[in-house]
Amino acid sequence: MSDQPTFDRYADDYDASLALALELSGEDRMFYAKGRVSWLDRCLRELKFAPLRGLDYGCGVGTTSPLLADRFGLAQTIGVDVSPRSIELARAKESSQRCSFFLMDEYRPDASLDLAYCNGVFHHIPLAQRLGAAKYVHDALCPGGIFAFWENFGWNPGTRYVMAHCVFDKDAITLTPGQGRRLLRAAGFEIVRTDFAFVFPRLLRVLRLLEKFLSKLPLGAQYQILARKPLIRTGKPRGDLYR
Numbered sequence: 001m002s003d004q005p006t007f008d009r010y011a012d013d014y015d016a017s018l019a020l021a022l023e024l025s026g027e028d029r030m031f032y033a034k035g036r037v038s039w040l041d042r043c044l045r046e047l048k049f050a051p052l053r054g055l056d057y058g059c060g061v062g063t064t065s066p067l068l069a070d071r072f073g074l075a076q077t078i079g080v081d082v083s084p085r086s087i088e089l090a091r092a093k094e095s096s097q098r099c100s101f102f103l104m105d106e107y108r109p110d111a112s113l114d115l116a117y118c119n120g121v122f123h124h125i126p127l128a129q130r131l132g133a134a135k136y137v138h139d140a141l142c143p144g145g146i147f148a149f150w151e152n153f154g155w156n157p158g159t160r161y162v163m164a165h166c167v168f169d170k171d172a173i174t175l176t177p178g179q180g181r182r183l184l185r186a187a188g189f190e191i192v193r194t195d196f197a198f199v200f201p202r203l204l205r206v207l208r209l210l211e212k213f214l215s216k217l218p219l220g221a222q223y224q225i226l227a228r229k230p231l232i233r234t235g236k237p238r239g240d241l242y243r
């Protein structure tokens with residue numbers, strides 16, 4: 001993956017660029033990052049799943065890794081990314097021992113982690129490399145490990161607006177939830193559930209209490225596919241099923 005364009009040129013201004021693009025929604029990047037982690041927390045409580053070691057795949061400048069570490073009380077959180085500058089910034093920001101950041105090639109997946117999270121990463125990965133990326137996450141998880149796959153929902157007009165105004169989304173190719181599920185199955189995961197989140201902008205925030213009841217409708221700005229690495233090997237991952 002070393003020959004692909006990286007986020008290095010956006011890393012220093014990542015937060016400011018995102019803030020600009022999100023302006024219309026009335027919320028900032030931390031609102032969305034914390035919202036995703038809270039959503040995931042609710043889902044894991046329902047599954048009675050308490051993770052110990054996490055992976056933040058495509059962690060960027062490391063915004064979410066400490067949120068995951070805090071929310072789930074993780075003993076170890078590993079952030080990986082292809083962008084050297086992003087990893088440098090993530091390391092500079094998070095000084096504690098609980099989160100460590102690596103370039104993809106520096107971290108060898110070893111089936112030792114039980115929670116993986118990614119947000120807004122796969123729409124930046126060239127189509128031909130997506131299956132390899134999903135398998136990397138699969139290889140990092142132990143059997144029974146959970147992958148929270150967050151992506152932008154391209155049918156949502158707000159999402160389309162934000163992505164059209166975000167400098168680093170110019171080359172993005174979004175995945176529908178169906179394409180996301182097919183990709184994850186092809187990498188060897190079983191699908192647990194899919195939820196849509198972030199329906200209402202700040203202006204309509206009184207209605208946000210309704211969001212958990214609307215989560216099965218394709219309305220939100222983002223969606224989460226929760227997937228599990230099977231406990232029992234069900235045969236080789238069927239990469240040939242993914243097109």
Ligand SMILES: C[S@@+](CC[C@H](N)C(=O)[O-])C[C@H]1O[C@@H](n2cnc3c(N)ncnc32)[C@H](O)[C@@H]1O
Nearest residue numbers: 007058059060063081082083119120121124125
């Ligand atoms: C929109 S940013 C999201 C960063 C972070 N997940 C967040 O929510 O703030 C997309 C990130 O995906 C990373 N990325 C792109 N291709 C990748 C790949 N093949 N493997 C891992 N990360 C990748 C980029 O370097 C960038 O940091």
